[in-house]
């Protein structure tokens with residue numbers, strides 16, 4: 001997503017500014033490696049505003065407190081994930097040290113993720129998909145009458161990026177996944193105004 005990257009992977013007609021997608025970010029061999037790494041992590045049912053979300057997650061570097069709406073220091077990134085996060089940062093065109101949050105999520109079959117914008121403590125977002133395809137739906141936020149919803153298939157081994165308009169002016173959601181899927185989402189800290 002650096003300005004020098006050829007626009008091979010976006011923007012595409014009808015996509016919001018800041019949405020980028022690249023299939024085959026990982027080879028099948030790399031994917032198998034990262035699946036083994038994430039399956040060894042202590043994934044837990046996430047607590048979100050008193051509800052237990054259906055995803056199981058592991059969260060690193062910072063921890064967002066949904067009750068206090070604040071960001072706290074989090075657990076260090078496991079060494080086993082460092083190379084992947086570095087690669088994602090490189091793809092985003094940012095220094096690895098600017099990644100302020102890494103979320104590993106497991107979606108068992110039937111697990112959805114509801115409509116949301118990511119919390120405002122973070123600026124840019126990039127997500128790697130493992131093990132199975134999922135749909136990423138996007139819609140304008142605040143809502144715009146008759147504006148269509150955009151559906152993007154996040155293929156296994158792909159990466160997507162959300163920045164600018166796609167990150168701040170749209171919500172996204174994942175409908176119930178048909179098969180076990182993992183995602184690794186990296187976020188940069190919000191820039192200070």
Ligand SMILES: O=C(O)CCC(=O)C(=O)O
Pocket residue numbers: 103105113118127128129154172174183184185
């Ligand atoms: O599973 C994904 O790739 C999307 C994750 C997401 O939107 C989030 O954790 O905020």
Ligand SMILES: [Fe+2]
Pocket residue numbers: 116117118172
């Ligand atoms: Fe999100």
